[in-house]
Amino acid sequence: MRRVAAALFRTALLSPAVLTTYPSDPAWACADFAKAPSSHWSLITKAGVSWLGTPCGERFFSLGVNVLDGGYAEREEAGKVWYSWKAFAPTLADWAAEARHRLFTWGFNSAGGWALTPETLKLPTIINLELGRLARFHWFDPFDPETEKRMDELARELVGPYRGSPYRIGYFSDNEVGWWAGALFVFYSAKPASSFTKQRWVETLHRHYAGDWSGFAADFLPPAGIASWEALLATTERTRMRPGGAGINAVREWAGIVAEHYYTLAERAIRAADPDALYFGDRLPIYYDPAAVRAMAPHVDAIAANYNVDSADGWIADYFFDGLRKLSGGKPVLISEWFFAARENRTGNRNNGHLMTVATQNERGIGAAAATLNFAAIPEIVGAHWFQYYDHPRGGRRDGEDYDFGLVDINDQPYQRLTSDLAIANRRVRQVHSSAAISTTPSASSSVILLPHAAISVDDHSLADWPKPSSLLPRLRPSPGAVEFGEAYLSWSEQGLALATIGQDYFDIDLFAYEGGFPLIDAYRVELGIDAGTGPRRFTLFFIPPRTKLHDHPEMAAQLCAGPAQQAISMGCTEVRGAKAAYFGADQPRITAEMVIPWSALGIDAPTPGAQLRAEIAVTSWHRERWMSLSGRPPPAAMEDPQGWRAMRLGNGPQMIETSPAHPVLAPG
Known part of the structure; x- marks a missing residue:
């Protein structure tokens, strides 16, 4: 599925009158939600x-905005200036009325998490209940029978203010549970035998x-002196996973079991409280665990996922949503949180x-508008909620997060650009989304792939200089029972052949027990095979995690090695000169990387447009749990058969325009 280029979202300007009125098209919203015939919201599929x-x-x-709450109780506190409605309006109701007017002007039509009540805002709203957290499901003892009782009672209490309101679209049960498989495994391994969840774990x-x-001990390292299932239940020390084994399959199974229990209880409680x-x-946290999505799908009406846009130009990686589509059987998706910040x-x-952070407010506006339309171009997506209404305070909120995420600054002044x-992009959403059905025409796997010409910088830590629609390779085909967990791009220039990848897979530092350097056999890796006419050449890009996290994410290192993956695993890495x-991709478990291989490493001088080559790409996840490749064959078989590699030809340009068209110059912000 191709995406909207950042430059192309401004195809039509709307009149001020259109921009300052609430959408009245009958296909867009009720004329007056307060007079709606019921409080029942539903899901509709039309033309796919x-x-x-x-x-x-x-x-x-739903074009929503998160954190429409009026801000903080005090304008100044702890040496910081905070956004507070008290500085901008005589009453909270007056602030809400002005915020609602602004949102309509900017093309928004609803509210997301952490908002004032729907009746106060007079906006359709999805409410975050924090049900599992408040009921002590997460990181306590979820299989304790009392957990279900607490969730049922809390659900009735939490939905009480919203039940029966036509403005209430529905509920998030929690925010960013994550289903971090490794963390779930290690955490419950150290619980006492009295824990219902520890019993289920064993x-x-x-x-x-x-x-x-x-068999278990071959894959895992139990605590010292533990040599039986009974002793494993009794110990309160951690069990960790060994290198080179298949323990990740048990870890993933455990995550699915806990997730299934959560979604079963949450669905039952919420539907009983507000049918x-x-x-x-x-609200999946810009990543999803396949086992958790499979567990979730039967219980939810739509899947909420927070999303960190993949490139500063608003590019959205297709694999992420195709994977959700396949795991869930095509469930609708709501982007419950997305954002752009500017330095x-x-x-x-x-x-x-x-x-996602860019340099200027101009870049922020262009990228955010393009991302809006790219979300709208995905047929399963039923809404996208911006995070958030106002900036964080200078110096950061109480947990330290300090971002220019606001539609308005800390002084309530809108970022005009x-x-x-x-506003322009939001008014085009319905048109774009209406024509978003997926093509059912199969791609020709035997056709020659045309690689665009592009000067790629590996030093800018960005994919903005990539002609992504034309360099995106056909969808990588995953191992049996899996879905694709990433995508790959190829382009060329006089300097060499460039590869980029966007993917996702979670690595848990505390789960994995190893001595010395990180064992490459368990590394996430991308294998590239190229034959430019002088015989096949192979390269492997490994991602190496740190021993400890210094931030909220482990900062990976990229290690590019000449030759097959197994050669580097067995004999060490040989540098590619x-x-x-x-x-x-500092937001692991999202993985983003790029590399440029000089033509000399392929045995040729710089080629010219029209030159042909053959190539294969294969990606293997952490701990070899799953793989995907261009041919759909397992990586060893795919990489060792150059005759089966895909034919490609070097093009003579980027194949599309990705520069911004002229439009009125606005002051920064």
Whole structure:
């Protein structure tokens, strides 16, 4: 599926009158939600495209904003200036009315998590209940029978203010549970025998290994002196995974079991408390565990996922949503949180982490508008919620996060370029989404792939200089039972052949027990085979995690080696002379990297347009749990058969325009 280029979102300007009125198209929203005939929201599929259905029975694409709460109780506290409605309006109701007017002007039509009540905002709203957290499901003892009782009681209490309101679209049960498989495994391994969940953990492993302790001990490192299932239940020390084994399959199974229990209880509690509402799950945290999504799918109406846009130009990686489509059977998806920050900002935010940040407010507006339309071009997506209404305070909120995420700054002044660009994009969403159905025409696997010409910098830690629509390779085909977990891009220049990859897979530092250097056999890796006419050449790009996390994410290192993966694993890495590689997906478990291999490493001088070559790409996940390749064959078989590699030809340009068209110059911000 191709995406909208950042430059192309401004195909039509809308009149000020259109931009300052609430959408009145009957296919867009109820004319007056307060007078809706019921409080029942639904999901609608029309021509292969998913929509929310309002209580009036109309199609609705939720363009929402998170954190519409009026801000903090005090304007100044702890030496910081915070966004607070008290500085900008005589009453909270007055602030809400002005915020609602602004949002309509900017093309938004709803509210997301952490908002004032729907009746106060008079906006369709999806409410975050924090049900599992408040009921002590997560990181306590979820299989304790009392957990279900707590969730049922809390659900009735939490939905009480919203039940029966036509403005209430539905609920998130929690935010960013994550289903971190390794962390779940290690955490419950150290619980006492009295824990219901520890008992289930041991039962799961006993069943997985058919009672064979030696099989379990080959994959895992139990605590010292533990040599039986009974002793494993009794110990309160951690069990960790050994290198080179197949323990990751048991780890993933355990994550699926815990997730299935959570979604079963959450669905039951929420539907009993408010049967007219939709259930959106728990806002996946810019990553998903396949086992958790499979567990979730039967229980939710739509899958909520937070998303960190893949490139500063608004590019959205197709594999992420195709994987959700296949794992869930085509469930609708809501982007429950997405964002853009800029280093140029009036609040003084430092943008101190790994989330999407660009240099200027102009870049922020262009990228955010393109991302809006790229989301709309995905048929399963039924809404996208911007995070958040106002900037973090200068110096960061209480947990340290310090980003220019706001539509307005800390003084309630709108970022003009961002809001005007989003207004234009938001008004085009319905048109784009209406024509978003997936093509059912199969791609010709035997056709020659045309590689665009592009000067790629490996030093900029960005994919913005890639002609992504034309360099994106056909979808990588995964191992049996898996879905693709990434995608690959190829381009060329006089300097060499460039490869980029965007993917996702979770590595847990605490789970994996090893001595010395990281064992390459368990590394996430990308294998590239190229025959440019002088015989096949092979390269392997490994990703190496650190021993400990210094931030909220482990900073990986990219290691590019000449030759097959097994050669580097067995004999060590041989440097590729003149090549450059960079990993910059700091938000692991999202993995983003690029590399350039000089033509000399392929045995030729710089070629000219029209030159032909053959290539294969294969990707293997952490701990060899799953793989994907261009040919759909297992990596060893695919890479060792150059005759089966795909034919490719060097093109004479990027194949598309990705520069911004002329438009009125606005002051920064």
